[in-house]
Amino acid sequence: MASQELKIGPYTLNSRLIVGTGKYASLELMQQCHAASGSNCVTVAVRRERLVDKNSGRNILDFIDPQKYILLPNTAGCFNAEEVVRVARLGREMLRDSGYQGAEWVKLECLGDTKTLLPEPVGTLAALETLVKDGFHALVYCSDDVMLCRRIQQAGAAAVMPAGSPIGSGQGVLNPHAIRLILEALKEKDPAYPIIVDAGVGTASDVASAMELGIDGVLLNTAIAAAKEPLKMARAMGLAAECGRLAFEAGRIPRKLYATASSPWEGRINA
Numbered sequence: 001m002a003s004q005e006l007k008i009g010p011y012t013l014n015s016r017l018i019v020g021t022g023k024y025a026s027l028e029l030m031q032q033c034h035a036a037s038g039s040n041c042v043t044v045a046v047r048r049e050r051l052v053d054k055n056s057g058r059n060i061l062d063f064i065d066p067q068k069y070i071l072l073p074n075t076a077g078c079f080n081a082e083e084v085v086r087v088a089r090l091g092r093e094m095l096r097d098s099g100y101q102g103a104e105w106v107k108l109e110c111l112g113d114t115k116t117l118l119p120e121p122v123g124t125l126a127a128l129e130t131l132v133k134d135g136f137h138a139l140v141y142c143s144d145d146v147m148l149c150r151r152i153q154q155a156g157a158a159a160v161m162p163a164g165s166p167i168g169s170g171q172g173v174l175n176p177h178a179i180r181l182i183l184e185a186l187k188e189k190d191p192a193y194p195i196i197v198d199a200g201v202g203t204a205s206d207v208a209s210a211m212e213l214g215i216d217g218v219l220l221n222t223a224i225a226a227a228k229e230p231l232k233m234a235r236a237m238g239l240a241a242e243c244g245r246l247a248f249e250a251g252r253i254p255r256k257l258y259a260t261a262s263s264p265w266e267g268r269i270n271a
Contacts, residue, residue, distance in 0.1 A: 003249075004242060006217055008194045009105045009137030009158035011070050015039045016211070017241040018072065018196070020221025021060060024230070031063040033230050038238035043072040043107055043219065046091040047083075061100070071095060071102035072139070075109045075127075079120070084110050084127035088136060105137040105158065107198075107219075117167040117199075121148050125155060132156040141198050144178035146185050153186050153193065160186060161198035161219065164210060168222040170202025173210050183214050204233070204240035211244025212252070 006013045018041045024030035034042060042064055064071070073091030078084045088106040095103035110127050112120035119142050131138045137158035142148055144162040152160050162182055165171035173179060179197065186193050196217040197210045207218050218241055227233035 004245065006194065007192075008139065011041075011101065011105065013039075013041050013070070013217070015041070015238065015241065016217040016245055017207070017238055018043060018217060018219040019224065019234070019237075020219075021045075021064075022221055023225035027058060027060060027063045029230060030060075030225070033224050033234035034064070034069065036231050036234040036238070037224065038235075038242075040068060041070045041072055043074050043221075044091075045076040046073045046094065047075065047077040047087045061098075064100075066098075066100045069100075071100045072105065072107050073102060074107035077111070078109060079111050079113075079123070081110060081123045081126035081130065084108060084123070085130050085134075088127075088131055088138075089134070092136070104135075105139065106131065107141065107161070108138045108157075109141045118163070119143055121145075125151060128152060128155050128157055139194075139196070144175055144182065146178065146181040149182045149195075150185055153189065159194035159196055159216075161196045163199045164197045164206070165200030167199040168226075169200050170223060171200050172202055172206035173197060173200070173213070176209075176213055179210070179213050179215065187214075204236040207237055207240035208244035208247070211241055212247050214248050217241070 004015055006016050015038045017037055017039045019034055019037050019039045020043050021030055075084045075087045078087055092103050108127055110120050110123040112118050124142060128138055128140055139159040139161055140152050140157045141161045142152055149160045164173040183195060194216045196219055197215050198219040201207055201220050201223050210218055224230050224234045
């Protein structure tokens with residue numbers, strides 16, 4: 001069987017799928033989808049997420065079992081290095097002594113604009129350097145530029161997380177060639193270094209094909225939360241991550257221009 005465990009910084013995940021908390025119709029549905037996905041890591045937007053719903057008075061953390069899930073605070077909604085560092089530190093303080101695992105790491109997002117939600121590379125690197133000095137294990141959302149990913153690895157990131165396509169777009173991995181280049185460049189230095197596709201997947205086949213490239217995991221949210229039947233999609237995504245990893249480890253056959261008979265020509269019966 002494929003190895004589904006994945007070590008990132010101080011934590012070991014038992015699934016290669018990381019899920020989110022946004023856009024669900026209810027907290028109950030979110031909780032059910034987390035369970036159906038098989039993931040044990042949930043990312044929470046420290047700046048955007050209302051931990052307590054002002055209408056119902058319910059806390060989102062009441063629907064995430066600290067015995068089952070590691071929280072991954074993220075800096076979504078930040079547009080410069082100063083904001084990223086401030087929100088990351090806020091997330092750390094929020095989780096310390098809370099009973100949840102996750103205070104030691106952060107998903108670093110430094111966005112360029114509100115239209116594309118693509119990462120801003122200069123601010124990303126500046127924030128990363130500060131957070132590494134501050135003791136964080138940073139998982140860095142970035143573009144699929146191999147040179148930038150090298151810089152991020154060299155700067156001490158715990159994981160590189162290139163976007164498959166724009167956040168919430170459902171387009172899947174638009175440039176698998178770029179992902180292959182990133183894998184080759186970063187794994188050459190450290191074969192165990194985690195590379196995770198973050199954002200843009202729309203359905204289970206996107207997850208499976210991404211995993212078949214050799215990446216270590218997939219982070220997603222909208223593809224489950226906005227599906228027609230989120231609970232079914234959550235289960236599909238978990239299975240796709242497992243299936244894709246297994247296929248990668250098995251090794252696909254080469255693509256060929258012409259047919260190759262499944263049965264041997266030798267020893268065939270002469271008519």
